[in-house]
Amino acid sequence: MKEKAKSDGVETVWDRFEEQQPQCGFGQLGLCCRNCNMGPCRIDPFGEGPSKGVCGATAGTIVSRNLIRMTAAGAAAHSDHGRETALVFKEIVEGEVPGYEIKDEAKLNSIASRLGVNTDREIEEVAKDVAEIALEDFGKQDDEVISFANAYAPESLQQVWQELDVAPRNIDREVVEIMHRTHMGVDADPLNLNLQGIRAALGDGWGGSLIGTEFSDVMFGTPEPVESSANLGVLEENKVNVITHGHVPILSEKIVEAAEDEEMIELAKSKGADGIVVAGMCCTGNEIIMRHGIPTAGNFLQQELAITTGAVDAMVVDYQCIMPSLTDVADCYHTKVITTSEKAKLPGAEHIEFDPAKADKIAKQIIKTAIENYPARKEEKIGIPEEKMDGVVGFSVESIVDALGGSLDPLLEAIKEGQIKGIAGIVGCNNPKVEHDEGHVEVAKKLIANDILVVGTGCWSIAAMKDGLFKPEAAELAGDGLQAVCEQLEIPPCLHMGSCVDNTRILVAVSAIAEALGVEPSQLPVAGAAPEWMSEKAVSIGTYFVASGIFTVLGTTPPVLGSNEVVKLLTEDIEEVTGGKFAVESTPNEIADLMLDHIASKRKELLGER
Ligand code: NFS
Ligand code: SF4
Numbered sequence: 384m385k386e387k388a389k390s391d392g393v394e395t396v397w398d399r400f401e402e403q404q405p406q407c408g409f410g411q412l413g414l415c416c417r418n419c420n421m422g423p424c425r426i427d428p429f430g431e432g433p434s435k436g437v438c439g440a441t442a443g444t445i446v447s448r449n450l451i452r453m454t455a456a457g458a459a460a461h462s463d464h465g466r467e468t469a470l471v472f473k474e475i476v477e478g479e480v481p482g483y484e485i486k487d488e489a490k491l492n493s494i495a496s497r498l499g500v501n502t503d504r505e506i507e508e509v510a511k512d513v514a515e516i517a518l519e520d521f522g523k524q525d526d527e528v529i530s531f532a533n534a535y536a537p538e539s540l541q542q543v544w545q546e547l548d549v550a551p552r553n554i555d556r557e558v559v560e561i562m563h564r565t566h567m568g569v570d571a572d573p574l575n576l577n578l579q580g581i582r583a584a585l586g587d588g589w590g591g592s593l594i595g596t597e598f599s600d601v602m603f604g605t606p607e608p609v610e611s612s613a614n615l616g617v618l619e620e621n622k623v624n625v626i627t628h629g630h631v632p633i634l635s636e637k638i639v640e641a642a643e644d645e646e647m648i649e650l651a652k653s654k655g656a657d658g659i660v661v662a663g664m665c666c667t668g669n670e671i672i673m674r675h676g677i678p679t680a681g682n683f684l685q686q687e688l689a690i691t692t693g694a695v696d697a698m699v700v701d702y703q704c705i706m707p708s709l710t711d712v713a714d715c716y717h718t719k720v721i722t723t724s725e726k727a728k729l730p731g732a733e734h735i736e737f738d739p740a741k742a743d744k745i746a747k748q749i750i751k752t753a754i755e756n757y758p759a760r761k762e763e764k765i766g767i768p769e770e771k772m773d774g775v776v777g778f779s780v781e782s783i784v785d786a787l788g789g790s791l792d793p794l795l796e797a798i799k800e801g802q803i804k805g806i807a808g809i810v811g812c813n814n815p816k817v818e819h820d821e822g823h824v825e826v827a828k829k830l831i832a833n834d835i836l837v838v839g840t841g842c843w844s845i846a847a848m849k850d851g852l853f854k855p856e857a858a859e860l861a862g863d864g865l866q867a868v869c870e871q872l873e874i875p876p877c878l879h880m881g882s883c884v885d886n887t888r889i890l891v892a893v894s895a896i897a898e899a900l901g902v903e904p905s906q907l908p909v910a911g912a913a914p915e916w917m918s919e920k921a922v923s924i925g926t927y928f929v930a931s932g933i934f935t936v937l938g939t940t941p942p943v944l945g946s947n948e949v950v951k952l953l954t955e956d957i958e959e960v961t962g963g964k965f966a967v968e969s970t971p972n973e974i975a976d977l978m979l980d981h982i983a984s985k986r987k988e989l990l991g992e993r
Contacts, residue, residue, distance in 0.1 A: 426442045454922050475510070491510060612679075613679040618694050624695050662680040673779075721734070721735055774851065780895065802867060812842050812917045837877040908982040
């Protein structure tokens with residue numbers, strides 16, 4: 384597809400990455416500051432030029448401020464998505480959004496019970512209280528920990544947060560406080576700054592993102608194992624192809640429904656197409672593949688290539704991880720890029736604003752726009768690659784417990800017996816700094832070969848699926864112990880747990896395992912990795928995992944190397960307080976080795992293995 388792009392005269396992310404070389408060394412090290420107009424300032428990493436900004440800020444201050452601003456943006460993105468989900472949920476209760484409903488009452492009741500809401504009532508009453516508590520977590524003004532974190536996080540973790548004074552008080556407030564503290568002349572202490580970064584990240588993982596996951600499950604159903612397929616080959620030449628790209632299932636769910644509407648299918652046929660294909664991309668793709676088995680066209684680095692097939696009639700986007708280049712690429716073909724959120728418009732795109740109150744009508748309008756664009760295809764430019772891969776997805780915590788026969792015990796037993804040595808979470812993006820998907824796939828393969836059960840989310844899961852790792856037969860690539868477990872339970876060795884907000888499913892799973900064993904999450908043979916991360920959301924995710932006791936390996940270097948103090952804080956000191964820490968390794972082999980070493984040492988401590 385890269386070659387097709389070249390011959391069609393399309394510039395891609397890889398071309399622009401080349402053009403950016405060499406990338407700015409100050410930026411890579413995190414040593415430039417533009418937080419006020421006495422600057423911009425930069426610190427000389429070699430100690431020959433300035434060691435302080437105009438205001439006197441040191442490398443440690445500047446690196447920390449920059450890093451936690453990344454966390455703030457990431458937490459804001461996830462949590463704004465979470466808020467939108469909670470608001471639609473509230474509107475269901477108020478009867479304002481006829482297109483949505485409470486689909487999974489059992490899930491709602493389980494959330495309510497965790498939150499201490501009386502479930503012995505009409506479901507609407509329960510829903511009303513749960514929605515209220517969630518929305519309060521975004522705006523309450525006391526200093527108590529947010530209700531969702533309090534309800535979901537293990538006691539032991541919450542104690543650590545209290546001692547460190549990083550328990551999130553309000554999802555929005557922690558983000559705002561980062562912006563305040565990093566304003567010129569406020570917080571200059573690297574440790575203090577990073578603690579606030581942790582607090583905002585915890586507000587994301589145990590707050591905003593968690594609310595996103597839980598309410599999506601209630602409204603659209605908790606995922607259960609379902610077969611589907613992934614890669615550009617899911618597009619079909621003789622059908623209207625609609626790609627739904629972005630993050631929030633509130634829109635993509637409706638697109639899926641509208642495309643199944645008889646009237647729409649008839650309209651497509653009247654334009655000469657055989658039908659309509661909806662395919663996902665990035666995390667909104669993960670949402671609909673998890674719940675409905677809707678195929679996924681690809682992950683982050685495939686968004687331009689999808690349009691390059693010449694067969695995408697509309698690419699419908701909501702927000703996050705949407706390259707502004709899409710409209711340029713679309714110019715070379717007939718594709719309509721349709722933006723739908725007032726928060727995310729692209730110059731050159733068609734804007735059809737989504738409104739949950741008129742969801743069905745607008746979704747149909749979008750599908751209709753795609754259908755009407757079908758005859759505009761440029762035949763000579765169509766080239767859909769054949770590649771696609773099948774697999775099983777849909778592993779929510781609930782469905783994993785079901786697959787285990789109703790309790791976690793068989794998994795705990797397999798871990799104790801050593802059939803499964805540990806659990807690894809692999810998550811995060813693609814990044815042109817890494818060969819596309821190689822980090823994701825190779826780390827996963829090495830881990831399963833060593834009897835580590837792999838779970839994951841986001842663009843990792845799409846990479847894993849394309850490589851066949853979600854096929855039950857992939858168990859053949861696993862070590863003998865893991866293979867036997869997979870065969871017995873009829874599950875693949877790598878489990879798709881959802882979108883990036885669904886990393887909260889991993890938090891919940893790890894918490895449940897720790898509680899069942901009566902230990903802290905940091906004592907478990909568990910490790911995480913983000914081999915190809917690029918987004919600020921990934922910074923927040925990594926931080927909340929580390930602050931929840933999980934050893935986390937990054938495959939691309941975050942912009943912190945300009946301060947030894949900050950590096951030491953994140954890769955050493957933090958372990959003494961939260962039990963988790965960061966590491967950075969560039970090759971998949973080394974990433975996996977670090978995780979395997981960590982898991983082995985935790986087994987030794989926990990189970991007395993030599
Ligand atoms: Ni996650 Fe999902 Fe992909 Fe990275 Fe972007 S789609 S929210 S941020 S690029 S994994
Ligand atoms: Fe320079 Fe300080 Fe202003 Fe940053 S805040 S730009 S270091 S003067």
